[in-house]
Amino acid sequence: MTETSPIDLSTLVRLLQLQVRTGADRLDRPVRGGYVGDLLSDVMGNSHEGDLWITRQVHPNIVAVASLKDLAAIVLVNGSEPAPETLTKAEAEGIPVLLAEESAFAVAGKVYALITGAVQIAT
């Protein structure tokens, strides 16, 4: 088994063709895991530091959750547009907000395969 370095946000942005809406200067952060959920207390209780949070929740309160839990970034799925207030807060808190056209299922599947090394990355 070969030692692989953790995948960073910019690699995920490139491979999953995500739109970067905030936090463009923080995409060098490694992603070690992820969590999928739209219930804020579920994410508070079960996500871990450095996780990629995949959600369709666009309300500004997602920024506080990501910030308090030190999550790597928020990915909004199904082409959901964040509320303007969400982007203002995310920019102020330095939380990357990324947009995916695909569903949470598709995004989570791809991210899981990439960060566990199940799929090799062509550079």
Next chain:
Amino acid sequence: MADEPLIYENQFNVQGGNFNDAGKVASHIKAILKGFGIPSEAVRKTALVAYESEINIVSYARKGVIHLRLARDQVVIETIDEGLGIADIELAMQEGYSTATDKIREMGFGAGMGLANIRNFSDIFQISSEPGKGTSLKMIIKWRP
């Protein structure tokens, strides 16, 4: 714990119904703890219990106060609110049980996990409530200094 000298103490007001600022006090408390160099695991636990208690005040009370007392090896978060109160605490503690309105649920709150989260992430957790008057919580998080 009564003998443990405090190194920091503060209190924060929370306005009921103001969801736009929900989480602000928890963020402030987290920044204070980080500034004191508290171990990151304890900082994260404290941020979580402060956040969930703040959301509960915003969701179910007219107003409330969050007290922060920091000692060398533990932090105490105490909240007192004037609000709806809880008729059946045992039921409210059950994961998934919630009295949240649709408006609250649309924002992603009201999953019925807040109090369970608080209990799970606190080393000591106390709750008391009087229906129609309000609810008080006390949470203690400890660490090895």
